Amino acid sequence: MGVYNATYTQPEGGTTHLHVDDEDIESYSYSAHTEDGTAEAGKDYTEATYSGSGTAPVNIDVGSLDDDVWEGPKPETFFIKGSADIVSEDDDGNLVSEHWTGTLTFEIDDHEDKPKISIGSVLSEGSPVALEISATHPCTEPYTIHVHIDDSAAPFEQTDFNVEMPAFETQAHITLVPKLDQFPVEPSSYTISATADAFGESLDVSSGQVDLSGIVVSITASKEHVEEGSNGTGETLTYTIDRTGPTDKALVVNYRFEDTFFSAGGSERARATVDLHGVFNPQDNIIIEAGSKSVDLKFETFGDNVPELNVPVGISMVASPKYSIGTGIATITIDNDDGGQTFDNTMRGVFKSVIDAAYPSHAALPSNEKAFISESWGAVLDIRDAYPHLLSLRDADYYLQEIKFLQDAPILKAPLDAFFSAILALGYDLDKAAGTKIYETLMGNDNPNNPQTPAGGAAFALRGIVDFFTDGWKAYLPASTFAATGVQGYEVTALDAPADNFSFPSFDTILIRSSATVFPLATFNSPLGQLVRVDDFPAVMPGKSLLVDLDGGPATLSDVSEILVAGIKSGDYHLEAGDDTFVAFAGSHHVDAGTGSDQIALGDGGGEARGGAGDDLIFGGKGVDVAIFEGGRSDYKASLESDGFIAIADSRPLAPDGTDRILGVDFLRFADGAFSVADLFPTSTCPVIDRPGTQDGSASTNDTLTAPAYHNTFFVSEEGVSGKDRITNFGKDDVFASSKALFDSNGDGIITFGTNKVLDLDGPDAGLDTVSFDGLDAKKGLRFLGEGCEDVFVYATATVRPKGALEGKLGDDALAGDNPDAKANTFFFDTALDLNLGHDKITNFGGKDILVTTTKLFDSNNDGKIGFGSNHLLDLSGGVGGPGDPGLPGEVDNVDIKNATGNAVTTLEFDGQVDHSGVNYYVYSGIGSAAGLGDLLFA
Numbered sequence: 001m002g003v004y005n006a007t008y009t010q011p012e013g014g015t016t017h018l019h020v021d022d023e024d025i026e027s028y029s030y031s032a033h034t035e036d037g038t039a040e041a042g043k044d045y046t047e048a049t050y051s052g053s054g055t056a057p058v059n060i061d062v063g064s065l066d067d068d069v070w071e072g073p074k075p076e077t078f079f080i081k082g083s084a085d086i087v088s089e090d091d092d093g094n095l096v097s098e099h100w101t102g103t104l105t106f107e108i109d110d111h112e113d114k115p116k117i118s119i120g121s122v123l124s125e126g127s128p129v130a131l132e133i134s135a136t137h138p139c140t141e142p143y144t145i146h147v148h149i150d151d152s153a154a155p156f157e158q159t160d161f162n163v164e165m166p167a168f169e170t171q172a173h174i175t176l177v178p179k180l181d182q183f184p185v186e187p188s189s190y191t192i193s194a195t196a197d198a199f200g201e202s203l204d205v206s207s208g209q210v211d212l213s214g215i216v217v218s219i220t221a222s223k224e225h226v227e228e229g230s231n232g233t234g235e236t237l238t239y240t241i242d243r244t245g246p247t248d249k250a251l252v253v254n255y256r257f258e259d260t261f262f263s264a265g266g267s268e269r270a271r272a273t274v275d276l277h278g279v280f281n282p283q284d285n286i287i288i289e290a291g292s293k294s295v296d297l298k299f300e301t302f303g304d305n306v307p308e309l310n311v312p313v314g315i316s317m318v319a320s321p322k323y324s325i326g327t328g329i330a331t332i333t334i335d336n337d338d339g340g341q342t343f344d345n346t347m348r349g350v351f352k353s354v355i356d357a358a359y360p361s362h363a364a365l366p367s368n369e370k371a372f373i374s375e376s377w378g379a380v381l382d383i384r385d386a387y388p389h390l391l392s393l394r395d396a397d398y399y400l401q402e403i404k405f406l407q408d409a410p411i412l413k414a415p416l417d418a419f420f421s422a423i424l425a426l427g428y429d430l431d432k433a434a435g436t437k438i439y440e441t442l443m444g445n446d447n448p449n450n451p452q453t454p455a456g457g458a459a460f461a462l463r464g465i466v467d468f469f470t471d472g473w474k475a476y477l478p479a480s481t482f483a484a485t486g487v488q489g490y491e492v493t494a495l496d497a498p499a500d501n502f503s504f505p506s507f508d509t510i511l512i513r514s515s516a517t518v519f520p521l522a523t524f525n526s527p528l529g530q531l532v533r534v535d536d537f538p539a540v541m542p543g544k545s546l547l548v549d550l551d552g553g554p555a556t557l558s559d560v561s562e563i564l565v566a567g568i569k570s571g572d573y574h575l576e577a578g579d580d581t582f583v584a585f586a587g588s589h590h591v592d593a594g595t596g597s598d599q600i601a602l603g604d605g606g607g608e609a610r611g612g613a614g615d616d617l618i619f620g621g622k623g624v625d626v627a628i629f630e631g632g633r634s635d636y637k638a639s640l641e642s643d644g645f646i647a648i649a650d651s652r653p654l655a656p657d658g659t660d661r662i663l664g665v666d667f668l669r670f671a672d673g674a675f676s677v678a679d680l681f682p683t684s685t686c687p688v689i690d691r692p693g694t695q696d697g698s699a700s701t702n703d704t705l706t707a708p709a710y711h712n713t714f715f716v717s718e719e720g721v722s723g724k725d726r727i728t729n730f731g732k733d734d735v736f737a738s739s740k741a742l743f744d745s746n747g748d749g750i751i752t753f754g755t756n757k758v759l760d761l762d763g764p765d766a767g768l769d770t771v772s773f774d775g776l777d778a779k780k781g782l783r784f785l786g787e788g789c790e791d792v793f794v795y796a797t798a799t800v801r802p803k804g805a806l807e808g809k810l811g812d813d814a815l816a817g818d819n820p821d822a823k824a825n826t827f828f829f830d831t832a833l834d835l836n837l838g839h840d841k842i843t844n845f846g847g848k849d850i851l852v853t854t855t856k857l858f859d860s861n862n863d864g865k866i867g868f869g870s871n872h873l874l875d876l877s878g879g880v881g882g883p884g885d886p887g888l889p890g891e892v893d894n895v896d897i898k899n900a901t902g903n904a905v906t907t908l909e910f911d912g913q914v915d916h917s918g919v920n921y922y923v924y925s926g927i928g929s930a931a932g933l934g935d936l937l938f939a
Helices: 348-358 371-386 388-392 396-408 415-427 432-443 457-476
Strands: 002-011 015-020 025-036 049-054 058-063 076-089 095-109 117-119 122-124 129-135 143-149 160-165 171-176 188-198 208-212 216-221 225-227 232-243 251-257 283-288 294-303 311-318 329-335 509-513 530-534 545-549 553-556 563-566 571-574 581-584 589-592 599-601 607-610 617-619 625-628 636-640 646-650 659-663 667-670 673-676 713-716 724-727 735-738 770-773 782-787 793-797 814-816 826-829 839-843 850-853 865-867 894-897 907-916 919-926
Touching (some): 025 058, 117 188, 129 160, 129 208, 160 171, 216 311, 216 329, 225 232, 232 311, 581 589
Parallel strands (some): 002 095, 225 329, 509 530, 509 545, 545 563, 553 571, 581 599, 589 607, 617 659, 625 667, 724 770, 814 839, 826 850, 839 894
Antiparallel strands (some): 025 049, 076 095, 129 171, 143 160, 143 188, 216 232, 232 294, 251 283, 251 311, 636 646, 646 659, 782 793, 865 907, 907 919
16 A cells, blocks of 8 residues: 655645546546635635546546735645545566555645735714725734824823734724814814734735814805894894704803994993893803704894994804804894984983993993983993993083983984083082083083083083983974073074974973072973973972982982983982982982882982882982981892892891882991891902813712813812712813812922823822823823912912913902013913902013914904003903803903003904814914014913
């Protein structure tokens, strides 16, 4: 018996030819078949069975199959196993019979290259995305591909993946989930790399790219023009704010009214020439809900039948760390559809005077359902928007400019505007020269040879009243005749019928109480009403009355149906029934408003006001003012409202005193004693760190803390065991607070983490209570900001502070530049944290210095110049995004800035915005200085 074994190598897809032809073989018979080795029949080679007999030569073709699968670096094998009986002739000519068995081994040489792996590029809008991974050809075995995003700080929930490529497959994928809380403002690209090996050999991998489009918000207007309408609601102004980027979570977007359209403080009248329903803030926000790509801002016009100019209403987007701005402004013009010129008898001038006299710098002015009150706020704020410099003038020039504004207006709304501007002058102790200057302006210098110098305030006021009334009539009546009767005043001799396009204010009677005998005030009848000087007011007013009291003293009035104005002297007034309005200037007054919903404005000399039954408004003046209530202190509940008013609600059965709203009042007097208003809501001088959405990891468990998508506070108490906690979305506008100061090895205020890249709360590398921060560079760590109200220690991301910057932290900080101005200093305020940074001071602020914030400072007229308030302090605007968070000026307090000579800096110029590592920086410098964006440096 013989055994035959041999090995043959053939290429993939090739054929091996076996041929046996021996002249000594007399006969044969054979049987053989193929068997798998590492190769597989039907996939790698052709399965076959071979047999034959006789004397002819043996021919066997053995074929392997071709494919595009990589079988690895070693050849695959298969076999032919069989046996044969052979009769042959030996050398002597004798026939010999032999039985052979054997195995023929075939090695298939795979000519395929190793597969090459490629990572697909994808554009992501923020939702989870399947990223494709491809191989040029399959492999006979499964293998693992390790995929990673090169930037470890990339805003994805996961940046490293292991994905298995199945045997004989060429496609796999991973799911990328962007972190919505850290979704980039601007479009960003990230490189994705990978490594892989199969059969112990490394495979070639080409990198891919993922692009995040960024969140972009734009605003558009539904139309260019709308009609104002009349007698109530007109058309709707619709502005649509659209967004790109992910919609998995809600997005808070900020907007503001452009130019001087909006009158700050809230009013149903947004501008003197445009009426809108509703109460607005000059800057506000609105939410684009999760799953939505847009939101509409809608405002209703209010038709008032008053001739007005067409006015554009522009709304612009306000920057935020959460998005960038595409189309930033949209405008709709309200077209006036009222013809002719008419007076508007709504007491606008009265309340303009009240606010000017009592609250020259108050920004949070209230609105009221009564039309004439809201119209009044509109008038006040119109003048302030148009002439902001008037706010700093408290002398005769102030009144002259204000009166001139009213006189030069294209449409003088009412002579009463000017009339009450004259009365307003009584509220200040003007010297003789100032009084003469105003008087001559009011009188138009009608007698230059004998200028009218008033002997007293009463004479001045009376003369001004008549003059303004007559001037008002002269402006609109074509042929009125007024005859001056010398120094003693005016006597009305004739009054023509009004023009068709003119309507007078509709008082039945105008009464002036004055004992002055400087001139006799004529009594006459007119469409305006009967104007009468009296020695005392009658107890019951004749219909709708206007009263001007220049004498003071006691007065009992049963029906003051519209308005009572008190002049320079003190007085006691009992108004009894009706919805009354009382306005006082100088002097001290005691007012008992009786029943009805009343408005009471006390004078500069202090006074007392009893609102009585009904819901009343009570305004205090410059003196000490007291609001009086019938019940005891415990019978009333006080609440602070968003517009600055304090509501005092009667909680007794049937609430006999109603709910009164007070502003500028100093004391509340109840049946059981007087209480200071300041004690109702004691203010804290330390910053409040705890806020809506605060995440607390103080429990002994291992907590995972995830906060909403805006500035947040993460708190961990170091009293006891807090466990190993993880913060999943620590943003650059978030703060970390602890009950004890963190270990600071070198005392530089920078807290770096241990070798384990976690914060050890119990000391360096203690490892008992720890916190890990997703999204924070552990090597750079946290910076110390100071202590908050709750006896906590507060920290924020260290890399946010610019290189070399002097930072205004929590509390009242004193920062100083160099003197002389030899180097550039950066004064930094991280306002996006939305924490109260205190009342800070900067000295030696020079021409090379910059001031940097992380929210944009409020620019009232958008001219790139930031004017300080009348207190010469820079109001810092806070961050936005939290519940009910408007990001208003002064929200994170203010800064007092002095230059090298000690003089106050009251204006800065905006140099521009720098976006760095996901943070928006806003750069400001002195007016005309060479400092700017190039001076902002980062480590």
